[in-house]
Amino acid sequence: MKRCLALLVFGGLAVAATGPEELSDAAQKLAIEKRYAEAEKLWLEALQLSPKFFPALFNLGYMYFSQGQAERAEPILRRAVEISPKDYGARYVLGAALARLGKTEDALLQWRAALEIQ
Numbered sequence: 507m508k509r510c511l512a513l514l515v516f517g518g519l520a521v522a523a524t525g526p527e528e529l530s531d532a533a534q535k536l537a538i539e540k541r542y543a544e545a546e547k548l549w550l551e552a553l554q555l556s557p558k559f560f561p562a563l564f565n566l567g568y569m570y571f572s573q574g575q576a577e578r579a580e581p582i583l584r585r586a587v588e589i590s591p592k593d594y595g596a597r598y599v600l601g602a603a604l605a606r607l608g609k610t611e612d613a614l615l616q617w618r619a620a621l622e623i624q
Contacts, residue, residue: 526552526559533562537569545569560590568599576606587616594623 533548546569552562567582583600590596601616 526556526562529555530559530562530565534565537565542569542573558585558589560586560593560596563589564593564596564599567596567603571599571603571606576603579603580607591619592623594620597623 529552533545536545549566563586570579586596597620601613604613
């Protein structure tokens, strides 16, 4: 895996990010502060380094969904479910995004799969 060192500055604090974990953690902090554009950029950078990094996929998809962007959330959340098919949260939020898009049957499939996990 390709590793890079990035110096991130947010909230006046500089953080050295060397991989997808650090980038995703920094993005999560930014999202909590409602700095969504900056969080999105870091999650996308994490996915550039590791396209199958589940935390970045799930959190980016959830952020899109929670901002009313179900059409952007769907493909990201589908990737998250492909990588971690037994993750309840990913299946539940994907189902919610699909329902919001009017894809009721697909949504029900995801919710049933989520219930089987729990």
